[in-house]
């Protein structure tokens with residue numbers, strides 16, 4: 031295969047005019063840092079003012095076709111002018127950025143959006159993010175992150191959609207549609223760049239950037255499907271991952287970047303490396319030096335190098351001259367990059383309207399979309415005795431405890447840079463605004479905010495300040511307990527600070543950091559009804575809380591209007607309807623854990639698994655409560671037997687057995703009894719969110735066709751579609767009990 035992007039006459043015309051050096055320039059992307067003043071910051075390329083000068087010079091001589099990390103429209107315009115006027119061919123620069131969960135309007139973190147199990151919510155959120163980004167001059171998001179994550183020690187789990195390839199695929203496609211619209215270059219949209227290709231989430235020991243060794247079966251059946259879905263949805267870019275994949279670095283891996291991505295998935299866009307990942311080919315002891323790294327990366331299928339400084343791709347000039355890289359190979363990558371610039375209309379409109387950018391960033395409807403996304407993402411984990419929703423006449427003294435309740439920065443979560451803390455609604459703000467004069471709301475942090483033992487590299491962006499670093503722990507805890515004792519309800523907000531999760535935020539424990547558990551225990555001991563509100567991007571050890579705290583609401587990092595959403599959820603103005611996108615372990619010793627394992631010798635024998643602890647999870651995949659309750663009828667299949675290519679309709683009646691309207695997430699799990707490979711005990715294969723009025727019944731119909739049954743088998747080293755008997759269960763989570771079966775003949 032040639033993997034040629036069809037050139038337009040403009041692109042072909044430019045290719046005919048560009049010198050080899052100018053072509054190489056189109057394949058280099060540099061960071062351009064606009065950091066807050068940090069006089070004490072250690073010198074590094076990221077904090078060096080000369081870095082921006084060097085990059086500007088490269089831009090002026092056509093040696094940088096793309097930049098990242100610029101978010102100010104006036105800076106975009108200034109730099110773009112250099113690119114357009116600096117290049118004799120007037121080629122505009124492509125501006126990329128980590129638009130992960132919003133630009134100015136911050137949405138719940140990606141894992142939270144996935145917990146909505148609602149493609150419309152996710153698409154709407156990323157469409158707002160795209161609109162704000164495009165308005166300031168950003169053309170391309172390094173998102174969505176579609177890496178499957180089954181080990182919560184890995185901090186980047188927060189950027190993805192959790193453990194499951196099917197949910198991950200639905201979420202990936204929805205994000206691509208949100209960012210890009212219905213075609214590349216749609217108005218107010220940007221290029222989506224699914225990452226980190228591929229299997230980055232399987233980092234050994236959950237340690238960020240560590241090597242990945244996955245079986246072929248896991249690669250094809252678990253890690254690849256979300257990328258396939260993103261490509262099928264039209265993603266214009268893919269980012270190669272940092273790490274070694276089964277011994278060959280992803281960024282220099284021809285099989286991965288060409289055989290699989292181009293030939294199998296049919297990807298026609300451009301591939302960018304992760305930051306400095308081309309130079310890392312030398313770090314990995316794969317390439318001999320940066321020149322060798324560049325040669326091997328472009329041969330593997332890597333088009334654009336993302337570099338902090340000193341791009342390895344600069345060596346492509348000599349590599350073309352000495353014949354290590356044929357000019358046709360260079361042209362192929364340049365064509366792909368130019369085609370993206372053309373699709374976005376940058377040759378016609380390279381600049382942005384700065385006044386319009388300010389208007390778009392301030393749009394109130396964007397904040398409303400963020401609020402409703404936060405409401406859709408929260409997962410109610412426990413609600414004993416119907417403690418929630420709270421109602422104001424019943425609770426007139428409310429104790430809000432936990433520093434996270436009042437921390438605007440933590441409310442936004444990691445991976446945001448252009449936020450506005452002044453407009454961020456914390457949980458404390460949200461509760462106060464909702465109850466108004468009708469109740470007294472008192473706040474105490476309860477403990478000093480715990481810190482990372484080793485600081486975060488993101489601290490250089492000014493995120494390292496904690497709100498209550500200097501408090502006297504014992505006095506604060508006593509004050510919190512006293513407040514709780516005198517209140518009608520205690521709302522305790524605990525979890526991880528936003529810098530404890532995300533990139534370079536792996537962790538060897540899942541405990542609540544610091545002395546948060548002791549604070550919770552002391553509050554519960556007062557006897558005041560207690561609600562635990564969790565801020566997190568990974569499951570934490572909730573064994574004590576699950577046994578002792580009546581209500582637990584997981585709100586993740588809910589974003590700009592998060593506190594308002596949380597207040598509305600707590601007081602019943604909104605319905606918690608999120609579901610877990612991962613299996614929640616009891617403690618760190620159980621990880622990695624997920625629902626789609628195969629059956630082994632002694633399948634249910636407790637002593638054969640762990641002799642010291644239950645091996646079942648604390649909460650299953652797909653789990654979450656609401657304020658309404660639902661009952662499932664018998665599961666019906668449209669046929670007992672179907673041909674190999676046939677489809678069965680699986681129906682179930684779901685009744686809202688409560689006196690509140692509610693939304694249920696009806697989930698279908700499939701199991702294949704025998705076949706070419708052993709198959710997982712259960713796999714999510716379809717789901718539907720359905721609103722059901724109080725007392726009403728709805729019939730939900732889900733389908734199982736060849737697409738849901740096909741898989742990659744290491745026995746044949748290809749996809750198979752077995753003729754055998756299948757079990758299907760439909761219910762509220764991965765432990766769904768009601769099921770039926772059907773047989774595929776062939």
Ligand code: BGC
Nearest residue numbers: 098128172225226304305533
């Ligand atoms: C991350 C990417 C990110 C890039 C640019 C890297 O360290 O792995 O996800 O897009 O930086 O910020």
